[in-house]
Amino acid sequence: MQFLKRATVEIDRDLLESLLSMATVIEARDAYTGGHTWRVSRYGEELAKRIGLDADGIFIVRVGGLVHDIGKVGIPDQVLNKQGPLTPDEYANMKLHPDLGRQILARHPLAPVVLPSVTEHHERVDGKGYPAGSPASVYGKLTAIADSFDAMTSTRPYRKGMEASRAIAILRENTPAQFDPAYVEPFVELWEKGALDHILGHANDQRLMLSCPSCGPIIAPPEDAKSGDEIHCPSCKGSFGLDALGDTFHIHFKRSLETKPTLMPDKCAVKSVLSCAKKKVHCMH
Ligand SMILES: [Fe+2]
Structure with missing residues (x-):
């Protein structure tokens, strides 16, 4: 997207808070997400630091991780909350969510900060991802690794989350076809030295799932x-x-209970990202 190539974005704190609050809607719609957006945000942040991104880049990945699945608000409940593997038609429906997210946020003043993670987290280096094929930015590539690792290690009612060591092996097996080796190896190193242990299985730095x-x-x-x-x-x-x-x-x-409980948005995740908010962010994609 041409308008994302280079931009300096003023971060209005109220605007950021309202955007992050919007992102928590997905936590309140998807019964099984359980802190997923927070973990993607935190894995991405650790990886961004590890590869030496500057403070602006780290912030973009942190905020983008929290917002990345916002397009899932447009996915029907029977697909989003299905307790089992998706049919081909349902999967095609689910695959629309990155572009739905782009459409929801396209005119938002903070779009240049979050759109790379929103639109590129299901892209693949070999061009077989969606919606475009391959990721354009480092931010999208980092969010893709964080998202995949969390998806594999999180338990859902119909399947148990896999051991982190197995998920790490799968990340490696799918590199360089799916993931960028320049970012997978630093992620593996973080995991090997235990630097992701306070995120794995957590819903917050202090809260274990x-x-x-x-x-x-x-x-x-x-x-x-x-x-x-x-x-x-x-x-x-x-x-x-x-x-x-x-x-x-x-x-x-x-x-x-007689009925399923009302799902609640994760306000804690919003607070944690607001606490590291910057005044101005330079985006270079
Ligand atoms: Fe996604």
């Missing part, structure tokens, strides 16, 4: 969770009590 005893580890405890609180699984009707256990919680079944 909890296991729903019925359907899998996809409950993100609220930021202010404490012993005695009751939390609901977003995908089954289980309601559970929390008992503090070190820096996490033990979870025990309390009751079955």
Whole structure:
């Protein structure tokens, strides 16, 4: 996109907060996402630092990771929340989300900051990605690695997340066809030295994801969770009590709800990105 080639964007804090709040809508629609956008944002940030991007680049990847799946708001519930593999037609539908995101954000003043991650996170180096074929920017390439690693290591009700070591091996197997080797190896190095451990399986730097005893580890405890609180699984009707256990919680079944609970946006992720907001960002794609 020509208009994204070079831009200096003033970051209005209120505008950024409203954009990030929009992005949390997807956490409130997708029952199984459980902190995915936060983890993609944080994996991307660590990788951006590791490869030596400047502060502007790191910020672009951090914000882009949180917003990258915003186009999923246009994907029907029966596809987005399907408990099983997608049919070819459903998959074709799902593949529209990067371009839907582009259309939603195209005229947004902060578009140059977030569109690379939004539009390019399913692109492939060999040109077989979508919607364009191959990524144009380093930001899109970093978000693609972060997104794929989190998708593979996250448990969904119909399939258990794989071991991080297996996901790392798959990233390598798909390099250089899918991913850029210049960025995969630094990501592997980060993982090998344990620098991603505080993100893996977490919904926040302090919050470890909890296991729903019925359907899998996809409950993100609220930021202010404490012993005695009751939390609901977003995908089954289980309601559970929390008992503090070190820096996490033990979870025990309390009751079955009559209807599925209302999903909540992840306000904590918005706050964490706002805390590193810059005044001005130079985008060079
Ligand atoms: Fe996506």
